[in-house]
Amino acid sequence: MGETHQMGREIAKAYEPQQIEPQWADFWVKEELFKADPNAPGPVFSIVIPPPNITGSLHIGHMLEHTEIDILTRWHRMLGYNTLYLPGTDHAGISTQRVVVKHLMDRGIDYHTLGREEFEKQVWKWKAEAGSEITRQMKGIGESCDWSRERFTLSPEMSRVVREVFVRLYEEGLIYREKRLVNWCPVCLTVLSDLEVVHEERQGHLWYIKYPVVGTKEFLVVATTRPETMLGDTALAVNPEDERYTHLVGKKALLPLMNREIPIIADAMVDREFGTGAVKITPAHDPNDFEVGRRHKLAEIDVMTDDGKMGAPAGAYAGMDRFEARKKIVEDLKALGLLEKITEHTNAVGLCERSKTIVEPRASTQWFCKMKPLAEPAIAAVERGEIQIVPDNRREEYFNWMRNIRDWTLSRQLWWGHRIPAWYCNENKHVTVAREKPGKCATCGSANLEQDPDVLDTWFSSGLWPFSTLGWPEETADFKKYYPTSLLITGYDILFFWVARMIMMGIHFTGKVPFRAAYLHSLVRTGSGEKMSKSKGTGLDPVALNQQYGTDAMRFCLASMAAPGTDIVLSEDKLASARNFANKIWNAARFLFLNLDKFEEGGAKLEELATPEARAKAPYAYQGSVPLVDQWLYSRLASTIELVNDALTNYRFHEAAQGVYQFFWGDFCDWYIEWVKPDLQSADREQATIVWKNLFAAFDDALRLLHPFMPFLTEELWHQLPQRSGGKSIALDTFPTARKAWAQEKIVDAVDIFTQIQGVITALRNIRAEMRLDAKKKVPAQFWSTAELIRNRVRIESDAITRLAVLSELKISPAALGQVGGSVRSTAQFDVRIAYSDTVDATAEKARLKKEIEGLEKAIASKERQLGDETFRSRAPEKIIKGLEATLAGQRIELQKLKDRLSQLEKGS
RNA sequence: AGGCCCGUAGCUCAGUUGGUUAGAGCGCUACCUUGACACGGUAGAGGUCUGGGGUUCGAGUCCCCACGGGCCUACCA
Numbered sequence: 001m002g003e004t005h006q007m008g009r010e011i012a013k014a015y016e017p018q019q020i021e022p023q024w025a026d027f028w029v030k031e032e033l034f035k036a037d038p039n040a041p042g043p044v045f046s047i048v049i050p051p052p053n054i055t056g057s058l059h060i061g062h063m064l065e066h067t068e069i070d071i072l073t074r075w076h077r078m079l080g081y082n083t084l085y086l087p088g089t090d091h092a093g094i095s096t097q098r099v100v101v102k103h104l105m106d107r108g109i110d111y112h113t114l115g116r117e118e119f120e121k122q123v124w125k126w127k128a129e130a131g132s133e134i135t136r137q138m139k140g141i142g143e144s145c146d147w148s149r150e151r152f153t154l155s156p157e158m159s160r161v162v163r164e165v166f167v168r169l170y171e172e173g174l175i176y177r178e179k180r181l182v183n184w185c186p187v188c189l190t191v192l193s194d195l196e197v198v199h200e201e202r203q204g205h206l207w208y209i210k211y212p213v214v215g216t217k218e219f220l221v222v223a224t225t226r227p228e229t230m231l232g233d234t235a236l237a238v239n240p241e242d243e244r245y246t247h248l249v250g251k252k253a254l255l256p257l258m259n260r261e262i263p264i265i266a267d268a269m270v271d272r273e274f275g276t277g278a279v280k281i282t283p284a285h286d287p288n289d290f291e292v293g294r295r296h297k298l299a300e301i302d303v304m305t306d307d308g309k310m311g312a313p314a315g316a317y318a319g320m321d322r323f324e325a326r327k328k329i330v331e332d333l334k335a336l337g338l339l340e341k342i343t344e345h346t347n348a349v350g351l352c353e354r355s356k357t358i359v360e361p362r363a364s365t366q367w368f369c370k371m372k373p374l375a376e377p378a379i380a381a382v383e384r385g386e387i388q389i390v391p392d393n394r395r396e397e398y399f400n401w402m403r404n405i406r407d408w409t410l411s412r413q414l415w416w417g418h419r420i421p422a423w424y425c426n427e428n429k430h431v432t433v434a435r436e437k438p439g440k441c442a443t444c445g446s447a448n449l450e451q452d453p454d455v456l457d458t459w460f461s462s463g464l465w466p467f468s469t470l471g472w473p474e475e476t477a478d479f480k481k482y483y484p485t486s487l488l489i490t491g492y493d494i495l496f497f498w499v500a501r502m503i504m505m506g507i508h509f510t511g512k513v514p515f516r517a518a519y520l521h522s523l524v525r526t527g528s529g530e531k532m533s534k535s536k537g538t539g540l541d542p543v544a545l546n547q548q549y550g551t552d553a554m555r556f557c558l559a560s561m562a563a564p565g566t567d568i569v570l571s572e573d574k575l576a577s578a579r580n581f582a583n584k585i586w587n588a589a590r591f592l593f594l595n596l597d598k599f600e601e602g603g604a605k606l607e608e609l610a611t612p613e614a615r616a617k618a619p620y621a622y623q624g625s626v627p628l629v630d631q632w633l634y635s636r637l638a639s640t641i642e643l644v645n646d647a648l649t650n651y652r653f654h655e656a657a658q659g660v661y662q663f664f665w666g667d668f669c670d671w672y673i674e675w676v677k678p679d680l681q682s683a684d685r686e687q688a689t690i691v692w693k694n695l696f697a698a699f700d701d702a703l704r705l706l707h708p709f710m711p712f713l714t715e716e717l718w719h720q721l722p723q724r725s726g727g728k729s730i731a732l733d734t735f736p737t738a739r740k741a742w743a744q745e746k747i748v749d750a751v752d753i754f755t756q757i758q759g760v761i762t763a764l765r766n767i768r769a770e771m772r773l774d775a776k777k778k779v780p781a782q783f784w785s786t787a788e789l790i791r792n793r794v795r796i797e798s799d800a801i802t803r804l805a806v807l808s809e810l811k812i813s814p815a816a817l818g819q820v821g822g823s824v825r826s827t828a829q830f831d832v833r834i835a836y837s838d839t840v841d842a843t844a845e846k847a848r849l850k851k852e853i854e855g856l857e858k859a860i861a862s863k864e865r866q867l868g869d870e871t872f873r874s875r876a877p878e879k880i881i882k883g884l885e886a887t888l889a890g891q892r893i894e895l896q897k898l899k900d901r902l903s904q905l906e907k908g909s
Numbered sequence: 910a911g912g913c914c915c916g917u918a919g920c921u922c923a924g925u926u927g928g929u930u931a932g933a934g935c936g937c938u939a940c941c942u943u944g945a946c947a948c949g950g951u952a953g954a955g956g957u958c959u960g961g962g963g964u965u966c967g968a969g970u971c972c973c974c975a976c977g978g979g980c981c982u983a984c985c986a
Contacts, residue, residue: 013945013946014946014948015946181984194983199981199982199983206986222986223986224986225986226986269985270986271985271986273985274985274986275986279985279986280986281986282986286984286986287984288984288985288986289984289986290984291984347985347986348983393913393914394913396912396913397912397913397981397982400911400912400981400982401981401982404982404983492980492981493980493981496982523980525979560923560933560934561921561923563922563923563924565914566914566915566922566923567914567915567979567980568922569921569922571920571921573920573921573934573936574921574922574934574935576935576948577934577935577948578934579948580946580948580949581948582948583946583948583949584945584946584948584949586945586946586948587945587946587948587949588945588946589945590945590946591945591946593945594944594945595945650925654922654923655923655925658923658933658934661933662933669945669946670950673945674950677944677945762951762952765951765952766951766952766953768940768951768952769939769940769951769952769953770952770953772939774940774941775940775941775943775950775951776941776943806951855930856930858930859929859930860930862929862930863929863930866929866966866967869966869967870966871966871967872966872967873966874966875965875966875967876928876966876967879928880928880929880967881929883928883929884928884929886929887929887930888929891930
């Protein structure tokens with residue numbers, strides 16, 4: 001640079017996000033730009049974050065989720081909504097406890113020795129140190145949250161809400177304490193809800209065990225997948241209809257190894273087809289057996305210990321690991337001759353979601369929540385459309401699960417979480433459930449009380465999140481203004497864990513749905529289709545990638561792949577492509593700044609261009625009319641704005657992103673900037689100014705259109721642009737509107753003509769490339785068209801065409817182009833020719849023509865066939881027929897031209 | 910066991926009520942270091958939409974079957 005005529009401002013040649021992002025991230029937080037005001041005007045858009053675990057750091061799934069949330073939030077804010085994006089974190093019971101336990105272990109500390117109180121202190125300490133990582137990262141990626149309203153699911157305020165809800169549900173009889181068969185994790189040492197158990201198909205065996213029938217020489221053979229549980233058998237059962245066994249019902253069998261007599265009973269639950277049609281009943285270790293046991297008043301013998309070993313009731317096997325015991329028992333049975341056979345059998349084993357240990361079904365006393373009464377109104381609300389679930393195939397999943405819902409196991413044997421607000425008197429074990437620690441037992445008045453040691457499932461407090469965060473049960477200004485929230489965006493993998501429970505709790509406690517819509521986003525997967533996971537080492541680290549490619553590039557990349565209902569496979573080349581786009585925007589701005597002098601020489605004040613009134617004036621006319629290229633560009637801009645609004649309304653992020661990409665790169669940069677370049681240099685100062693103002697106004701709109709997707713880059717450029725009089729940040733500026741004037745009929749015609757001129761230029765460039773002309777060599781060309789409108793336009797725009805197609809001149813032919821010399825391109829509307837005969841490769845040209853003719857003939861034939869069909873003509877809509885006919889007519893003309901040209905060439909050679 | 914989703918260009922994926930020669934990014938080929946940008950420009954090659962059957966004037970798009978891949982729910986011992 002450094003040329004003397006260069007008077008514009010200059011910015012760096014390449015966009016360097018690392019230099020720019022941190023300062024704006026700080027700016028947004030420090031200036032509290034996104035602080036919500038319940039008294040502010042405008043329609044409401046409110047959204048609460050799916051609170052990330054405090055154990056976590058930002059992973060690629062968050063990045064996608066937060067990008068989608070932030071795009072919609074920023075978009076609504078710019079559209080003038082009263083906007084709240086409420087951030088927060090989740091205490092994540094089991095996860096956090098596991099992490100801190102391990103953390104302590106690494107320092108040689110066994111958490112048991114600390115005791116509960118000290119352990120909790122340690123977790124809070126850990127949270128203070130490491131737990132804010134994720135919020136720090138969220139600030140770093142520029143999420144437009146209201147940080148003054150940040151919440152934590154285990155804060156004292158949230159605890160109050162949790163206790164309030166628990167007590168109310170208890171008083172309504174929905175929460176109860178009972179001995180039932182539950183899922184026990186021998187590693188996490190806690191009970192789990194059904195949802196926390198993941199199933200996996202495994203190859204196992206079916207062992208056929210012979211139980212001697214007492215007082216006979218007969219055996220009753222039963223098949224089992226879990227021989228070790230036989231130590232807890234309290235009956236054998238057969239189907240009452242099964243004649244094979246009717247004579248045995250009422251008799252007793254001798255339980256091998258334990259030498260215990262157990263009854264042989266009849267129960268309809270037994271499937272006659274499976275195995276031998278006889279089954280062992282172990283009420284303490286199998287859900288079905290538990291039911292049977294209750295029906296027949298059988299004893300429940302838990303033969304195991306908390307950590308998955310055999311317990312005292314297992315007799316000789318006590319102390320053995322449950323799977324060791326299995327082997328030993330099988331051996332012992334074999335030795336006794338009581339093992340009839342072993343067959344292969346695959347079945348689904350339940351694993352603990354966290355530790356991947358095989359879950360042990362056990363009879364245990366726990367707190368439960370009755371779900372049916374809560375589920376019914378939640379089903380109805382979705383059926384009535386009060387909550388829209390997107391994509392809608394998830395609706396069916398929701399209904400399915402909700403209609404078959406089972407009671408929720410609420411208690412967890414952990415130290416980290418909301419402690420269950422229930423107290424037991426030591427004298428009589430009466431239960432007192434209360435909001436605050438009671439002075440005495442509600443039943444017997446005893447003052448000797450002890451609180452239930454267990455905590456609540458993490459998802460219990462999560463289920464209250466949309467209203468607990470807004471101040472419920474108080475009727476706060478926030479609650480009144482922002483509840484129900486507008487939208488929930490989360491992963492489909494927690495539809496049941498979280499979304500369904502929020503809907504149930506929300507409706508039950510506030511009488512209103514917690515959100516109007518739930519958009520379930522995609523999962524980000526690895527190339528091989530797995531869910532990306534840091535623990536498996538298959539994840540991409542978004543923080544490092546943001547650093548490398550820029551957060552805007554990451555956001556744009558994810559948005560452009562985020563088609564609803566389909567999972568995403570992220571790769572670095574896609575990120576690179578998004579980074580290139582950011583650089584393209586940066587350089588378009590750079591071009592604008594370098595030409596700033598064109599405007600300043602005009603003596604106008606730049607600030608005046610950014611007012612709403614000035615924005616509404618663009619595009620400006622020159623010599624009485626808006627230039628053709630501006631009519632076209634602004635029309636494209638208007639339709640892009642409409643497309644983006646429409647796409648975002650329907651969560652079609654990919655369409656919105658691809659739309660702005662296409663507009664900015666394909667239209668604005670490739671055509672518009674290239675087209676107006678020489679006009680900016682025009683000696684006519686008025687013209688140069690108008691051109692710059694139109695360029696500026698389009699860019700200004702494009703920048704605001706891009707902002708929800710690429711907040712950093714657009715904020716930076718917005719501040720560099722001379723338009724700061726309007727406010728503090730582009731985020732608080734207005735979203736561009738598609739002005740109606742741009743959609744006028746006159747402009748539609750202009751757009752059509754411009755598109756044809758683009759076709760003329762492309763055709764000429766194509767000839768040049770085919771002829772292998774030197775890219776810089778200017779050659780003469782001819783143009784011909786029967787349509788006067790286009791001929792006139794081509795004449796007017798001749799300078800641009802000759803420049804963009806690198807011509808020495810473009811001659812408008814008075815008559816149809818002859819078939820001599822050079823190369824011709826034809827459409828139905830026009831023909832162009834470059835006469836440069838010495839380099840024409842006739843063979844290649846003929847091949848090209850033949851190929852095109854072939855394609856056209858196929859297209860024409862199929863149309864002729866269709867149009868000739870009477871049924872088609874009578875049934876297809878008018879619009880389709882007319883369109884087809886018009887296209888056909890054009891194609892016939894084009895085909896004729898191509899054929900003429902080909903025969904000419906063939907004669908010539 | 911039940912349910913859902915996917916199979917479109919070499920790769921990764923779009924394709925909203927069925928309708929005129931099926932699109933994008935990356936990669937590839939040729940040319941171009943042109944005063945915004947080589948993280949760039951111009952032009953181009955490349956799919957008949959997994960296979961089979963059906964509905965329809967017309968199907969990538971709807972229905973059925975098969976094959977291949979993924980996911981979810983489920984107390985069959």
